[in-house]
Amino acid sequence: MELALSLGDASKQFSSFLDKSGAKISSKDLGFCMGLKIKGDHEDEDHHDHDLPLQLDLLPFSPVPRTHHHNQPPSQLRFPWQTENEPGSTDGMGRGLDVNRFPVAEGEAEEGTTALSSPNSTVSSFQMEFCIGNSRNNKRDLEIIETHHQHNSSERASSRVSDDEENGLTRKKLRLSKEQSAFLEESFKEHNTLNPKQKLALAKQLNLRPRQVEVWFQNRRARTKLKQTEVDCEYLKRCCETLTEENRRLQKELQELRALKSSQPFYMQLPATTLTMCPSCERVATAAAATTTTTTATAANDKDNSMALQLGKTPSGLNPFSQAQAQVQAHQSAALN
DNA sequence: AACCTGTTTGGTTTTACTTCA
C-alpha cells in the first residue's frame, strides 16, 4: 500500500498515480490531494483493481474528477484576490462550499451540497436561520438558529434539514467543514488579513457570513501568534540554557585559575605579558604595559571578571586556562634548567 | 472600522471505567 500526501500542485506529486488511473489534471491547479494505492496481499494474482489508486481531493478545486459525486463537474473556487484569468479561477463562481449554506440556497443546490461533503467527515453541519435585526451594532441581531443533526457523521456532513432540526434547538456555534477550513487556510497563506472586498468574496464562495470569515481570520492570526510565541519562548529557553552553561563553565575556569594563582604565587608574580593584550589595538601588550595591566589587575583582586576578560582576549585561540597552564609549565621547566 | 486579546461555548476526541459474553 502506498500513501502519498500532496499540498500544492497535485499534478507533480501524483503523476505516477494519475498516469495509471488516466486522470487528466491541469498543472495550473492548486490542490490538496491524498493518494492511496493499495496493493493487495495477492499481488501475484490477477487483481488489477487493487492497483488502482484512490485519490482523495480535499479541496474543492483539486483537479481530480469527482466520480463519486454523481458525475457532477468539480466545483472550483478561486481566492478573492485572484482574477478570473488567474490559475485556479473558473467561471463557475458563486457555487462554492455549502455545508453551512444559507437556507435560501438550500433548495437550489442540494445535490451540490451533498456532493461536496466528505463522506468521512466528522464535521458537524447545521441548518441555520438568520434573523437580522434593526441595529447594525448589535452583533446578536444576527441570530443563528441551528439544530444539530443527531444522525451519523456522513449524514451530518450534509446540510439537509432533518426533522430534529425543526425543533428549534438553538445553538450559536457551528463547525466549518474540512473543505471550508482548507480553503480558508489556503487563503490565509496568501493573505493573513482581508480587506472587505476579499472578505465578502470569500464568504460568498464558501457560503459563510462575512462575519464568520472575519472571525476565522482573527482566530487564525491569534493561533499563528500563539504558535510563534511558543517557538520564540522555546528558542529563548535554549539560549538561556546555553548561556547558563557557558557561565558555569567560565566560573569553574575562574576558580581553577584562582587556585592556580594561590598555589603558584611565584609564577603569578611574573609579568603576564603573554596573558594580556591591548584592548584597543588587540595586540599583545609590551612588557611594561603588561606589567602595568597586570599590576592593576592584581591590585583589583576582587575584580576577577576583568582578569578573565583579559585572559579571554589572548590571540592564540587557545582557551585561557590551557594557555595559563602552558605558561606555568614553561616557567617550571625553565626553572628546572 | 478593523484588529487584538482574553474569555466563553460547545463539538470532538481521548481516557478511564464498567459491563457482559
Place this chain on the structure above:
DNA sequence: GCTGAAGTAAAACCAAACAGG
C-alpha cells in the same frame, strides 16, 4: 478468573464566537 469487545461518562482539547479595548 481472565480477556477482549462494547458502552459510557468525564476530562481534555480545540475551534467558533463573542466582548471589550
